[in-house]
Amino acid sequence: MALAGRNIVVAVSGGIAAYKACELVRLLVQEGAAVQVIMTANAQQFVAPLTLQTLSGRPVATDTFSLTQESEIGHIRLADQAHAIVIAPATANVLAKMAAGLADDLLSTVLLATRAPIVVAPAMNVHMWEHPATRSNLATLRERGVAVVGPASGSLACGYEGAGRLADPSEIVEAVETVLAPQDLRGHRIVVSAGPTREALDPVRYLTNHSSGKMGFAIARVARRRGAEVTLVHGPVEVPVPPGVTAVPVTTALEMQRELARAFASATALVMAAAVADYRPREAASQKLKRRGAPLATLALAQNPDVVRGLARRKGRRVVIGFAAETGGGEREARRKLVEKGLDLIVLNDVTAPGAEFGADTNVVRLLDRAGGDVSLPVLPKTEVASRILDWLAARKPARRT
Ligand code: PMT
Numbered sequence: 001m002a003l004a005g006r007n008i009v010v011a012v013s014g015g016i017a018a019y020k021a022c023e024l025v026r027l028l029v030q031e032g033a034a035v036q037v038i039m040t041a042n043a044q045q046f047v048a049p050l051t052l053q054t055l056s057g058r059p060v061a062t063d064t065f066s067l068t069q070e071s072e073i074g075h076i077r078l079a080d081q082a083h084a085i086v087i088a089p090a091t092a093n094v095l096a097k098m099a100a101g102l103a104d105d106l107l108s109t110v111l112l113a114t115r116a117p118i119v120v121a122p123a124m125n126v127h128m129w130e131h132p133a134t135r136s137n138l139a140t141l142r143e144r145g146v147a148v149v150g151p152a153s154g155s156l157a158c159g160y161e162g163a164g165r166l167a168d169p170s171e172i173v174e175a176v177e178t179v180l181a182p183q184d185l186r187g188h189r190i191v192v193s194a195g196p197t198r199e200a201l202d203p204v205r206y207l208t209n210h211s212s213g214k215m216g217f218a219i220a221r222v223a224r225r226r227g228a229e230v231t232l233v234h235g236p237v238e239v240p241v242p243p244g245v246t247a248v249p250v251t252t253a254l255e256m257q258r259e260l261a262r263a264f265a266s267a268t269a270l271v272m273a274a275a276v277a278d279y280r281p282r283e284a285a286s287q288k289l290k291r292r293g294a295p296l297a298t299l300a301l302a303q304n305p306d307v308v309r310g311l312a313r314r315k316g317r318r319v320v321i322g323f324a325a326e327t328g329g330g331e332r333e334a335r336r337k338l339v340e341k342g343l344d345l346i347v348l349n350d351v352t353a354p355g356a357e358f359g360a361d362t363n364v365v366r367l368l369d370r371a372g373g374d375v376s377l378p379v380l381p382k383t384e385v386a387s388r389i390l391d392w393l394a395a396r397k398p399a400r401r402t
Contacts, residue, residue, distance in 0.1 A: 129151060178225045183226060222383055230242075
């Protein structure tokens with residue numbers, strides 16, 4: 001519920017993509033936001049206000065001069081109460097009106113009156129999108145601090161191929177969360193590791209663990225929202241890469257070590273959430289191992305490097321955060337890892353505790369730092385756990401880019 005307590009105005013203008021605003025409103029409500037929808041007259045030709053009213057749970061605002069709406073809503077109150085305004089889809093016409101500062105209907109009046117951050121998600125015909133007038137209006141809006149998400153490319157409703165499709169609603173939600181997030185990590189370059197590694201036994205089998213990557217991906221997502229440049233070095237996972245994050249996929253521990261070393265060279269901090277395999281088969285067979293009539297008595301394993309320990313050794317003023325995945329408490333082990341690996345903070349999670357299992361959307365962690373800090377958190381969504389870890393980092397004021 002990252003948007004709990006937030007008033008979000010969703011403005012829908014008249015394009016075929018207006019129907020996708022329904023999914024956007026649903027996602028925002030799911031994140032806990034109070035959503036007020038504004039529809040232009042043209043938008044109402046594509047989607048009935050009743051649909052958006054039902055999804056948002058409140059009457060849709062359509063008319064500046066409606067006596068009912070003005071007495072119950074009031075366009076200035078709408079503008080003042082919004083924590084953020086998102087226009088999806090934003091037509092070329094709406095972008096032009098915004099750039100020119102026109103206020104000739106409810107939406108343009110609210111946009112001129114508000115001091116809230118604005119996100120626009122353009123959607124239109126590719127030629128309209130590429131027109132110099134639209135490009136110049138977009139540039140003006142960007143200069144004024146308006147956040148732009150999309151458009152995506154593909155086949156358009158008008159029959160053309162190219163840029164002009166409304167961004168995915170989940171990306172638009174991400175953009176809203178970004179404009180609302182504190183920008184306290186701006187100027188920082190954070191490297192995050194996530195997911196498992198896979199160590200091949202033969203061409204078809206490997207050793208691995210249950211890490212889904214969700215914890216590390218949540219850290220990357222929230223760090224990006226808070227203004228950091230983020231490189232995410234991750235093992236094989238199914239989780240989508242958060243927008244704006246540079247992803248570096250790897251498979252083995254040795255690959256992860258190489259890519260982390262590369263990214264860490266210009267980083268200000270490393271957050272090591274990956275579950276790196278401690279051992280790999282000493283030799284990966286070149287052919288598939290055959291079943292024999294007897295148990296396989298030994299499997300020779302070589303030790304993988306302790307990646308975070310190696311990086312922490314040469315960290316200088318950079319901050320290095322590690323995790324400790326324990327089974328059954330684990331405070332003593334976590335404290336040992338904090339010191340022996342040369343970490344600044346260790347995030348202890350007992351992966352047998354309810355809500356802290358591999359692959360869960362929640363985690364239960366304890367933050368132990370080198371200065372004696374010791375904070376236990378309840379079961380929280382992984383994005384919230386990520387926020388708390390990054391709060392610690394932001395308060396630490398790590399060295400700026402090296
Ligand atoms: O991916 P999820 O399903 O969301 O699950 C999240 C998680 C449980 C994987 C995550 O929260 C977590 O605990 N990650 C660290 C897992 C781990 O390897 O813990 P460890 O106690 O074995 O290692 C301690 C630290 O050393 C970790 O920061 C680890 O990344 C690092 N390490 C470990 C082994 C190794 N060879 N090199 C390392 O750098």
